[in-house]
Amino acid sequence: MVTASLPQALAAWREAPRVRPLNNRALVRGGRYVLCWLQQALRAHDNPVIDAAIRLGNALGLPVLVYHGLREDYPYASDRLHRFILGASIDLAAGCAARGLACVRHVDRAAAREKGLVHRLAADAAGVVLEDQPGFVARWQAERVAARTGVPVYAVNAACLVPPAVLSNAISGRGGFLRRHEPERAAWSEWGEEAPDTPPYSGPLPFAPDRPEEGDPGALVASLAIDHSLPPSETHAAGRAAAEAHLARAATIVLPSYASARNDATRRDSASGLSPYFHFGVLGPREVMQAASAAAPGKQHLAKFADELLGWREWFHYQAWRLQSPERWDRVAPWARATLADHAADPRPEAESLNAMLRGETRDETWNACQRQFLADGWMHNNLRMYWGKRIIAMTPSPEAAWATACYLNDRLSLDGRDPSTWGNIAATFAGTPSEREQPIYGRVATRGDGSTRRREGGDAWLAQAASRAVPQISVPAEVPVDPYLTGYSTP
Ligand SMILES: Cc1cc2nc3c(=O)[nH]c(=O)nc-3n(C[C@H](O)[C@H](O)[C@H](O)COP(=O)(O)OP(=O)(O)OC[C@H]3O[C@@H](n4cnc5c(N)ncnc54)[C@H](O)[C@@H]3O)c2cc1C
Known part of the structure; x- marks a missing residue:
């Protein structure tokens, strides 16, 4: 159990409620810097994680070292996600430099494999400040670093x-x-943004940092073992x-x-x-x-x-x-899981193959229009997402398979996937207000039509065009993963 209190520099901060200690270690006086490890809050300004690190560094008379690493093996790593992250990371480093902070990056790849970089960087730190992200791999990575490192780790909410x-x-x-x-x-x-009292850190590092802004990010991403x-x-x-x-x-x-x-x-x-x-x-x-x-x-x-x-x-x-695991099926409201279970054996004449669903080639034109927005844009309009989510219940063999498929499609394709809003919204789509009427497959979970789009002026034509737009022919796995964030990912 973590019982540590915050050091004075953070306890006295007006943003202190954003911060929680993740372990009971004491600050190390001989550290070279305060390590600020960013996973998802990839901005240099209005970033409470960076501000907390600066406060701590100023109190200790140490500079802040911002670190961002990009690995090949996180779930659904693809050119889409990697390019987006790399672009954000490049601008993060430039913004840090403008604030007088050193920011180092590493892009993991066969030609430059580094093991346990966060742990190695933490070994020279007085303390670690990282993000309090309640999902995807970020939460358990943070907990793992806090459990293994010899310095105090503070998690800060920036979202x-x-x-x-x-x-x-x-x-x-x-x-x-x-x-x-x-x-x-x-x-x-x-x-009010914090300002560092010390010059940017320029001391030794346990690795040679990458400078992705100096090369071609496209070529770098193309060389990685990810989903191209x-x-x-x-x-x-x-x-x-x-x-x-x-x-x-x-x-x-x-x-x-x-x-x-x-x-x-x-x-x-x-x-x-x-x-x-x-x-x-x-x-x-x-x-x-x-x-x-x-x-x-x-x-x-x-x-x-x-x-x-x-x-x-x-x-x-x-x-x-x-929630301990916000991405899991058992977070869906119990009444909804029960009514869907009651109808789990109902015939499913609208069932579709994973191949047809993934590529937006089902028998449902509206659903294909939705899915193709995910495929091409990596984003989908809110109004389409509700229809898209509900229909997956009828297209898959069981309620659990529907949940896993919706999460898989959303998390793999959408730039905003793997997020509390992903699983919260899919859970709401699979539950919501119980309907009066009991229906096949859905039980008392309300269904949703496509009228809000189809009935608009030009709605039919828009849907037909959106359902046939050219999209990337992406790879199709044999089956969708269940609980992909709990397995298959190694030490940060
Ligand atoms: C089945 C389903 C899955 C969804 N998956 C995701 C997801 O993976 N990631 C995600 O961020 N949102 C998700 N949403 C919520 C919402 O659809 C998107 O946030 C929104 O469409 C994003 O587009 P926008 O930025 O143009 O939104 P805007 O309408 O411009 O809204 C502005 C901002 O408000 C927030 N927002 C809007 N609607 C919601 C909402 N319903 N729930 C939470 N935040 C909202 C978003 O941060 C958004 O950027 C999902 C909704 C459904 C029904």
């Missing part, structure tokens, strides 16, 4: 505007969550400039009609398209809410946007923070 720890840990519904969350928002919207059948997104470029362009477009074009247009999947400008940048932390909610408010799109539009970004996204982060 949410309001850190989950300031909310009661017994909230059971979104209504109760909003009642606790909304009054906290104003206080957490203000922040999934190319980069057609709509979401990597890096901070692309994120800022999406944010500027959202502020000026999307938000002024957001409350009324958000459900229209036929229009690209009905949604911000920001979720990939949130998932990889290129943008944070604090900065984005400030930009949205500054754009003054109108009260109802701003309120709707805040409800999605803070009311829904942070609700799912809160749920994941409380």
Whole structure:
């Protein structure tokens, strides 16, 4: 059990509720630096992980060393994910340099294999500051480093505007969550960035860092042992400039009609398209809410946007923070699992092969339109995702297979997948409000039609075009993995 308290530099910080110790070790006085290990919060500014490390470093008279590593063997590693991460990593390093911080990177590959780099870097550190991410491989990697290293490890929440720890840990519904969350928002919207007191770290390192900005990131990614059948997104470029362009477009074009247009999947400008940048932390909610408010799109539009970004996204982060394994089937509401189990043996005339589903070649035109957005763009419009998720229940042999397939497709293809919002939304899609009517296969889980898209002007034509758009022919596994994040990944 972890009983350590925070060192004064972090305990006295106004952002202290974001921080929790992951082990009971004491700060090492002879350390060369404070190690700041980033996995997903890949931004140099408005980043509480970096700020916490700077505070700790200043208190100890030490510089901060920011580290980001990119490995070949994380689940679903592909050209799509690797290019996106590498772009963010390159801009992270440039932003750190501008802040007076050293940032070192390593891209793992056959020609430059390094084992246990985080542990080796931690061996020279006074302490480690890392991210508090409640899912994918990040959580157990952080716990593993904390258990094995001889220095204190502090986990910092960077994903949410309001850190989950300031909310009661017994909230059971979104209504109760909003009642606790909304009054906290104003206080957490203000922040002041920390400045390092010492020059950037320039001492010895246990490896020769990579400088991916100096070569061709495409060639580097092409040389790796990852899934090359999934190319980069057609709509979401990597890096901070692309994120800022999406944010500027959202502020000026999307938000002024957001409350009324958000459900229209036929229009690209009905949604911000920001979720990939949130998932990889290129943008944070604090900065984005400030930009949205500054754009003054109108009260109802701003309120709707805040409800999605803070009311829904942070609700799912809160749920994941409380769950040991937020990505597992057993998180779906018990009544929904029970009613789906009651109908598990029902005939499934609309069952599809994994090959047809993965490639968007099923008998369901609307579903194919949804899936092809994932395939080509690495992103899907919110309104399509609900239909897409519900239909998988009828297309697969059992409720558990439906869960595994939905998570697999989402996590492999979507840039914003492998996220608390992924599993929270799929769980909600598989449950929601119980319907009065008992139906084959679904039991009392409500089904959903495609009318909200099809009935729009030009909706039929849009769906037909979207269902036949050219997409990458990606590799198809023999079966979808079950609980892929718990196995098959080695030491960071
Ligand atoms: C079955 C299903 C699977 C989903 N999988 C994911 C996923 O893997 N990753 C993911 O980030 N979101 C997921 N969502 C939620 C939502 O569909 C996406 O966040 C949204 O479509 C992203 O597009 P956008 O950035 O244009 O959203 P916008 O409408 O512009 O919203 C702005 C931001 O608010 C947040 N947001 C919006 N809707 C939701 C929501 N329902 N839940 C949580 N946050 C929300 C996102 O961070 C988003 O970027 C899923 C929804 C469903 C129904």
